[in-house]
Amino acid sequence: MAITDPLALQVLAIAKEAGDKIMEIYDRDFAIYEKQDTSPLTEADLAAHKCIVAGLEAISPLPILSEESADISWDKRKTWDKYWLVDPLDGTKEFIKKNGEFTVNIALIDGGKPIMGVVYAPALKKSYVGVVGQGAWTETAEGVNPISAKPHQPGELWKVVGSRSHQSPEIQNLLAQLEGETELVAMGSSLKLCLVAEGEAHLYPRLGPTSEWDTGAAHAVALAAGADVTVLDAADPLNSDAEALTYNQKESVLNPYFLVSA
Structure with a gap:
């Protein structure tokens, strides 16, 4: 099943071009940077940012909020109804460790909600x-495949996306509320949300700081795949009436804690 949305295809092409810019730097020997002012991470981030901004400006008149141009005032931002939300390189630790789990993220936000998103992991290809209302897909060398979130079934092992390092007491509290055994699924960057979107995990509780550009694109993928992304109350993490995570509704670009669930 092919991706047919013309705008999504254009954005995917932009994300891949930005990914190519990142890989040119990622494939170098990082030791050569020791006596220079710039780090490979900074160089890759800026190269991807410039590539994405140029690409989006060529196909759309909408404003762009990127991690690399985040100093746009709230007075200006609050007038935006529809805009592009970009994280040119998410997963800085993954980039530095060279484990491949970093991503290019481009989301289209409308009325505070992500309606389209592209997440590209260039090292993983x-x-x-x-596209909310149309569906969600993965694309690899093997081709394009539709994906959908898979709800937990009674008696099934709970697959929960989490950090490779220690788990906080809040996460332990959430896991304790699940009926049955749990398995931790570790992944870097915005790929955590995508694991729930493609049915590889049931839950992704985020009880740590993130910014709106960290989540926008993968949030759109999750919604399009049938998952929910809701504000998480650490005291009542499995509240079924939790409100949806939204964007550009306040001066701060920090997200509240949230839960991605199938």
Whole structure:
């Protein structure tokens, strides 16, 4: 099943081009940077940012909020109804460790909600595309495949996306509320949300700081795949009436804690 949305295809092409810029730097020997002012991470981030901004400006008149141009005032931002939300390189630790789990993220936000998103992992050569109301897909060398979130079934092992390092007491509290055994699924960057979107995990509780550009694109993929992304109350993490995570509704670009669930 092919991706047919013309705008999504254009954005996917932009994300891949930005990914190529990142890989040119990622494939170098990082030791050569020791006596220079710039780090490979900074150089890759800026190269991807410039590539994405140029690409989006060529196909759309909408404003752009990127991690690399985040100093736009709230007075200006609050007038935006529809805009592009970009994280040119998410997963800085993954980039530095060279484990491949970093991503290029481009989301289209409308009325505070992500309606389209592209997440591209250039080192893994894997893309996630979500168009809310149309569907979600992965694209690899093997081709394009539709994806969907898979709800937990009674008696099934709970697969929960989490950090490779220690788990906080809040996460332990959430896991304790699940009926049955749990398995931790570790992944870097915005790929955590994508694991729930493609049915590889049931839950991703985020009880740590993130910014809106960290989540926008993968949030769109998750929604398009049938998952929910809701504000998480650490005291009542499995509240079924939790409100949806939204964007550009306040001066701060920090997200509240949230839960991605199938």
